[in-house]
Amino acid sequence: MFINNISTGIVLYHQAVVGGLLNATCGNATELIIALFALHQRKIHLVKYSLVGSILSNLLLVLGTSLFCGGLANLKKEQRFDKKQSDVNVLLLLLGLLCLLLPVMFRCAVEPDTLAAGSVLQLSRASSIIMLVAYFAYLVFQLKTHRELFESQEVIIPFTKKLIKEQNK
Secondary structure (H helix, E strand, O other): OHHHHHHHHHHHHOOHHHHHHHHHHHOOHHHHHHHHHHHHOOOHHHHHHHHHHHHHHHHHHHHHHHHHHHHHHOOOOOOOOOHHHHHHHHHHHHHHHHHHHHHHHHHHHOOOOOHHHHHHHHHHHHHHHHHHHHHHHHHHHHHHHOHHHHOOOOOOHHHHHHHHHHHHO
């Protein structure tokens, strides 16, 4: 709740894009904390299953709910999406999928007792670094170089101020 109030307050003084990114990044703080404790206790499978659950819930539940609610809000007219934004997001999802599947496919392709089996960990680390670089490049793309593509056409500041006033009561 505290992180949500901070990110909502940032929207009042900065762009909605910055607040949305902060809210999306900090929204996974509990999963990050659980993953760090599980890694400290060497429960790798718990971290893997938590990541898969997070990805599935974000892709299926959040996306499905937003599309359903958007369809309800636009019953009489066609629901529209920005093609440029969706292209960027689809390409990032494909990159993430490829980076997650590449070590798995490599592990299945090599025999367990060969020398190449030890390089699966190196490939996994390299794909993790690629995903981190892609995420930071996406942040620069969204916040600096192509900011106008991601700016909302709607005015959301009055609603946000009202929401903050209601939460502080």
